[in-house]
Amino acid sequence: MWVSRLELRDFRSYESCELDLSAGPVVLVGPNGRGKTNLVEGIIYSSALDSHRVHGDAPLVRTGADHAVIRTTVATGERSTTVEIQLNPGRANRIQVNGQAVGRTRDVVGIVRSCVFAPEHLRLVKGEPADRRRFLDSVMVQVAPRYLGVRSDFERALKQRNAALRSLVAAPTREAEAVLAAWDERYAPIAAELAWGRYNAVQQLSDVVVDAYRRISPQDDEVTISYESAVPAWHSREELASALSEALRERHRDEIRRGGTLIGPHRDDIGINLNGPPARTHASHGEAWSLALALQLASFDVLNRIGDDPPVLILDDVFAELDEVRRERLLDAVTGAEQILVTAAVAADVPAQLHARSLQVTRVDGVTHIE
Amino acid sequence: MYDGAMAELIEQLGRLPGIGPKSAQRIAFHILDADPDDVARLVDAVREAKARITFCSVCGRATETDPCRICGDPRRDQTIICVVEESRDVIAIERTREFRGVYHVLGGAISPIDGIGPNDLRIAELMRRLADNTVGEVIIATDPNLEGEATATYLSRMLADLGVTVSRLASGLPVGGDLEFADEVTLGRAFAGRRSVT
Numbered sequence: 001m002w003v004s005r006l007e008l009r010d011f012r013s014y015e016s017c018e019l020d021l022s023a024g025p026v027v028l029v030g031p032n033g034r035g036k037t038n039l040v041e042g043i044i045y046s047s048a049l050d051s052h053r054v055h056g057d058a059p060l061v062r063t064g065a066d067h068a069v070i071r072t073t074v075a076t077g078e079r080s081t082t083v084e085i086q087l088n089p090g091r092a093n094r095i096q097v098n099g100q101a102v103g104r105t106r107d108v109v110g111i112v113r114s115c116v117f118a119p120e121h122l123r124l125v126k127g128e129p130a131d132r133r134r135f136l137d138s139v140m141v142q143v144a145p146r147y148l149g150v151r152s153d154f155e156r157a158l159k160q161r162n163a164a165l166r167s168l169v170a171a172p173t174r175e176a177e178a179v180l181a182a183w184d185e186r187y188a189p190i191a192a193e194l195a196w197g198r199y200n201a202v203q204q205l206s207d208v209v210v211d212a213y214r215r216i217s218p219q220d221d222e223v224t225i226s227y228e229s230a231v232p233a234w235h236s237r238e239e240l241a242s243a244l245s246e247a248l249r250e251r252h253r254d255e256i257r258r259g260g261t262l263i264g265p266h267r268d269d270i271g272i273n274l275n276g277p278p279a280r281t282h283a284s285h286g287e288a289w290s291l292a293l294a295l296q297l298a299s300f301d302v303l304n305r306i307g308d309d310p311p312v313l314i315l316d317d318v319f320a321e322l323d324e325v326r327r328e329r330l331l332d333a334v335t336g337a338e339q340i341l342v343t344a345a346v347a348a349d350v351p352a353q354l355h356a357r358s359l360q361v362t363r364v365d366g367v368t369h370i371e
Numbered sequence: 372m373y374d375g376a377m378a379e380l381i382e383q384l385g386r387l388p389g390i391g392p393k394s395a396q397r398i399a400f401h402i403l404d405a406d407p408d409d410v411a412r413l414v415d416a417v418r419e420a421k422a423r424i425t426f427c428s429v430c431g432r433a434t435e436t437d438p439c440r441i442c443g444d445p446r447r448d449q450t451i452i453c454v455v456e457e458s459r460d461v462i463a464i465e466r467t468r469e470f471r472g473v474y475h476v477l478g479g480a481i482s483p484i485d486g487i488g489p490n491d492l493r494i495a496e497l498m499r500r501l502a503d504n505t506v507g508e509v510i511i512a513t514d515p516n517l518e519g520e521a522t523a524t525y526l527s528r529m530l531a532d533l534g535v536t537v538s539r540l541a542s543g544l545p546v547g548g549d550l551e552f553a554d555e556v557t558l559g560r561a562f563a564g565r566r567s568v569t
């Protein structure tokens with residue numbers, strides 16, 4: 001799959017941009033802050049209805065504008081499809097596929113498939129659990145779009161349950177207990193559903209991560225990844241839901257004391273182990289970079305498997321962060337992609353063997369232009 | 372910007388649900404251009420509605436007579452109560468012609484983030500209606516979204532020991548939506564296929 005055309009209106013630093021792209025490698029070059037990442041962010045948003053760097057749509061709309069439009073045309077084989085998203089912060093977004101309005105977000109996710117390597121992701125191993133969950137979700141949602149809805153339901157149920165907990169703390173009445181109990185019954189199955197989705201995404205990544213790591217770091221290291229959850233032993237979604245309810249009951253006193261929900265996928269993590277101990281605390285700097293790259297390669301492999309053709313590969317600023325050897329290995333490992341969009345501040349950071357067409361990104365009076 | 376009467380009109384229109392500043396401006400200009408008789412009719416309609424419409428002392432829905440047309444109708448089965456969130460849900464269910472019982476309007480759903488608890492809803496009134504044991508079934512028809520489902524759970528637990536049958540509309544309703552926007556066929560089917568939850 002490759003993006004043949006991208007149009008942006010009032011998106012980030014773009015006022016109006018119409019860009020025809022080719023298959024193969026394309027490099028966007030320009031000094032810091034010109035709008036390179038903004039451009040690929042438009043494509044990323046079209047694929048998962050979420051940015052890879054911010055939560056919420058407001059920052060995506062150009063300062064002073066009322067709404068933004070992203071129009072992405074992708075080519076798969078002979079067919080081409082256009083996804084148009086009008087971002088209306090605070091109101092529902094309007095989405096069209098080939099000019100037809102679609103009501104459900106799950107009907108649009110999966111049309112533009114993309115896989116991003118970004119500096120944020122390179123910190124995956126040593127970084128915060130929230131970063132790892134975000135990475136995991138980007139895979140999960142593209143593999144099974146309905147999880148987009150599950151996640152937003154979960155976020156709302158969590159907020160409601162936390163508010164119910166706080167009311168109970170403020171005024172411990174029988175009625176407040178009953179309200180919390182009612183929300184527990186809603187919360188547990190949705191929490192289980194999301195945790196199950198993330199667990200399955202980890203399983204899929206786990207199948208390919210060992211091989212991916214070997215391609216980045218050809219040594220006899222043993223990499224394992226697993227889903228880490230405060231809810232003990234479960235083997236099915238149903239078991240998970242009842243184990244979760246059970247855990248909520250057990251932690252009830254702690255939750256009252258802390259005034260927040262302690263059990264659920266918002267507290268879960270991906271455990272990454274290298275030759276035994278957790279990589280987060282034990283891996284060297286170099287090993288952590290290799291592991292993070294391997295995880296991203298694994299996500300490319302997973303997304304490659306689910307469709308008829310490989311996803312668009314986006315390498316946002318990654319070459320500058322990698323040494324010579326890792327740059328080459330990364331390039332060797334992603335030969336399957338039909339299109340690679342690379343952003344770089346300095347053209348010299350991009351390996352010459354990529355033979356990429358390059359586009360210059362400039363900015364005049366705060367508005368980005370591309371030549 | 373505008374001042375005086377125009378500013379006041381835009382401000383008042385902008386307070387209505389679903390009307391943002393831009394729409395408020397558009398409507399205000401429309402009113403300025405309109406025939407004075409048309410405007411007088413609109414003003415009268417608003418004033419009349421506000422003066423005449425009250426809430427039924429039995430079911431709580433918006434009505435001109437008390438009790439309302441449904442609560443006062445001897446042909447309606449007073450032993451089955453259908454519990455809904457809003458008056459407009461009653462209209463949606465009436466359109467399906469599936470239901471011959473009476474209604475109870477809660478006035479919303481339990482939503483802790485909005486500070487809405489059981490005391491803010493007409494739940495005590497519902498319990499009073501059930502006190503004399505003449506009601507045999509309560510159908511909970513709150514919205515098929517998170518808050519509606521949580522309210523349904525809360526109610527079914529409260530009603531569990533009262534000896535009435537409590538049922539919930541069958542699934543098939545668009546999840547996450549509002550009852551009033553469900554189409555008649557789907558809503559009718561959800562009624563016919565309701566399942567007991569106690």
Ligand SMILES: Nc1ncnc2c1ncn2[C@@H]1O[C@H](COP(=O)(O)OP(=O)(O)OP(=O)(O)O)[C@@H](O)[C@H]1O
Pocket residue numbers: 011012013014030031032033034035036037038039058059060061062063317343344345
């Ligand atoms: N909503 C917005 N409205 C206007 N400008 C914005 C908006 N969001 C971001 N920008 C501007 O876009 C610029 C950042 O663009 P971007 O992240 O694409 O830079 P970049 O070219 O990738 O730079 P780097 O090489 O440092 O990664 C910043 O100057 C920021 O002020």
Ligand SMILES: [Mg+2]
Pocket residue numbers: 036037038316317343
């Ligand atoms: Mg950048």
Ligand SMILES: [Zn+2]
Pocket residue numbers: 427428429430431432438439440441442443
């Ligand atoms: Zn009535």
